[in-house]
Amino acid sequence: MLTWLRGKSGSLMVKLLLGLLVVSFAVWGISGQILTGVGNHVLAVGDTRVQVNEYRLAYDRQLQLLSQQFGTRISREQARAFGLEQQVLAQLVAGAVLDEQAREMDLGLSRDRLAALTAEDPAFRNASGQFDRNQFNFVLQQVGMRPDDYLRNREQLAIRQQIVDAVADGMGVPDAFLDAVALYQGEDRTAEYLILDRSLVEPIEDPADDVLQAWFDENSASFAAPEYRALDYAKLEPEDIADPAAISDEQVAEFYETHRSSFSEAEQRTISQIVFPNAEAAEAASGRISSDEATFDEIAAELGRSAGDLTLGTFTREDVPDPAIAEAAFALEEDGVSDVVAGSFGSLIVRVDEILAEAVRPLEDVSAEIREEMALDEANRILLDVYDAYEDARAGGATLREAASQQNLEIVSVPAVDANGLDPDGDPVDGIPGAEEVLAAAFEAEPNAENAPITLGANGYVFYEVTDVTPARDRELDEVRDDVVAEWREQEGRRLLVERANEIAAQLEDGAALGEVAGELELEVQTKRGLRRGADDVDLGREGVAAAFSVPARGVETIGSNEGDRQIVLQVSEVFAPANASGGSLPENVAQNYAGGFGDDLLDQLVTRLQAQYSVTVNQGAVQQALSF
Structure with missing residues (x-):
């Protein structure tokens, strides 16, 4: 009940100290106000009262904390x-x-x-760490509180501290208790186990008719037929009303000419380059190439x-990374070599190794594509007109089929579908x-x-329109016999496997050796070493580890396997206490x-x-009044 007051150390002492003053002074009424008469209060404890505004402030603060925890604003209904x-x-x-x-x-x-406690509050200190009266007044003004109200609440907080200190201050933990904790936390165990699968209890025979009928009667709800609904629907999207045949050849040709670049692949050139350390070296190499003293490749080989x-x-002109290289390369013939180019990364010479000429798709190859694109554009333009025409027809008394047909929309009928989108099969x-x-909408309509x-x-x-409703009903056994038999076998298999696991566990508890039992069943004994409390083992899972620590040495447990429909029979073979375990080996926290928990328990009891x-008297009317503003 008192966990709401947790503070900086997690102990209830701090909880109770911060019960009146919390972050940004947002909640001031935790303790209530001592009154002599009956006022507008939410609750009364003896002569202590908690007023309506105090309840609302506390409620708003808790709502804010809850919203922060979930990362979204919590509504009143959710709260x-x-x-x-x-x-x-x-x-x-x-x-x-x-x-x-x-x-x-x-x-x-x-x-x-009281003055000293107020001066110690860090919210009222200036940049030099000293109490500042102006800062005091400013902070209180920001939260809409008068200085007298703050001092009264600070006094109540300090008085509460006197009770807290009297009950739980200096609470210590006995060394024997901490030694026991160290032994408990440090213990590790070795477990040996068998994994039992369905093959141990199969084959499972079909049940007798009376057995199946009785089982079906107990589980008939699982096989009930859900509600089904028949639907008619018509979809309106641009492609549903696009009419390529309405686009003339002249419109297609005009579109082709206007968007010719969309049907062309720009010229591409494969470019090689030699980058030189300086302009002089580039000019010398260019002169040798132009005078046929050396080729482009020979110059490159000389430079290693x-x-x-x-x-x-290989690039289009627009894709060449350096504009200077693009200008030079696209001015050359194939195999042509440029003069010196002042590139972004130095002086260089380029060569065009291959030219892939511009390719233009002819009109006859793209006319169908253009026609569809133009029809779809037109459909997007008139879609809302079609929507309005459909709605006008419905308003005039037309059925869905009639209104959809008038707009040339396809009508689709679904004979039966359940809320999950499945048919009766x-x-x-x-x-x-x-x-x-x-x-979701159809099953509400x-x-x-x-x-x-x-x-x-x-x-x-x-x-859409719901044309028929088939109510949910209980099915007869003969309608779903195959499914019932299959589910009965599944459950029976699980039951028999658990029963077999319990029988094996009983043998082990009676003194049988795990290895001998495994040999009779032709199973392998598996071993897990170094198990620690609270671990999540990849094979045994948390449940298996917990089972290993729920029994003494040589103790036996059965659990469900982490993998598939299996059972595990587990026996603890070794228990190791930690060496030199004592309370002193535990982390200080x-x-x-x-200690905080012991103090919490004492205060909780108090x-x-x-x-x-x-x-304690609660005024529910006042509670509702507090939540109404």
Whole structure:
């Protein structure tokens, strides 16, 4: 109940200290206010009251924390499903009973101590780390709190601390307990086990008719026929109304001329290059090539360049990475060599090794493609007109079939489909556009009624209508006998395998050797060493590891296998205690956590006792009032 107050160390002492003042001073009313009369309060504990606004502030804070935990804003309905209203009420009751106890004990706080506590609050310190009155006023102004309200709540917090310290301050953990924890956590075990599969209990004979009938009667709901619905639908997307035949030859020819580049493959050239260390070397090589003293390849060989080093690649003019190289290369004939080019990475000479001429697809090869593209563009343009015409026809009394036919939309009938998209034979009904959305809507719709269309993507619709409903019903055994027999065998196989595993476990518990039992069953004994508590073994899983630590040495357990429909019979063969295990070998935080847990338990018991001692009254009307604004 008190876990809501956890603080920096995780202990209940810190929880109770921070019960009044939490992050950014968002919740101020955890403890309630001590009143002499009956006011507008959510709960009363003795003479302590928690007001409506205090409950709402606490509720809003917990809602904010819950939203942060899930990474999204939690609605009021979702919060109610989480039980947040009652959780907050329990929080306030826990704080109020402690404050009522403090009131009866006449606990108080001197003004000097209150001033010191306020000055110690880091929220009120300036850049030099000193208490700053201006910062104090600014922070309180930001959260809409008066200084007197803050001081009263800070005083209540400090008084609560006196109870917390009296009950749990300095709580320690006995060395014997920590030694036991070290032994418990450090222990490892060796387990030997057998994996039993279905072959041990197969073949499984068909059940007698009376057995099958009785089993079917107990499990008939699993074989019931779901509700089926018959649908008519028509899809409206651009391709459904595109009419390529309506595009004339003249329109196709005009489109071809206008978009000729779309049907052409630009000229490409394979380019080689030699990059020189400086312009002088490039000019010298270019002069030798132009005077036929050396070839392009010979110059490259003199520079130690291989053929692979020379090839730049095959490019269109636009794709050449260096504009200067593009200009030079596309001015040459095939096998032509350029003059010196001032490239981006130095002086160079290029050669055109091959020219792939521009290829233009002729009109007759692309006319069908153009016709379809133009028809689809036109369909996109008029789609909303078709949609409006369909809706106008329905508004005028036309049926789905009549309205769809008027717009030349194909009408598809589905004789029977369940909510999961399966037909009565259990096969998927394919082809329903937007199937998930259409079926969800269809199973909410009334038969033979007009429904709002389902949208498809950014530019499409499905018009649908439920034409018939076949209610869900229980099937007779003869209708599903094969499925029933198959499921009975499956369950019977699992039952027999568990029974066989238990029989083997009983043999081992009676003293039989695991190796002998394995030999009789022609199974291999497998071994797992070094098992530690809480581990997730790849073969045994968490359940198997937990089973190995649930019995003493030589103890036996049976579990389901991680893989398939199998059983495992496991026997603990060795138990190893950790060497030199003691509480001193545990991490420091472990002892602190246990100490905090002991303190939590004491404070939890105190709060429980105080709740029984004081009269706790909850005003549900005030709770609803708090949540209404």
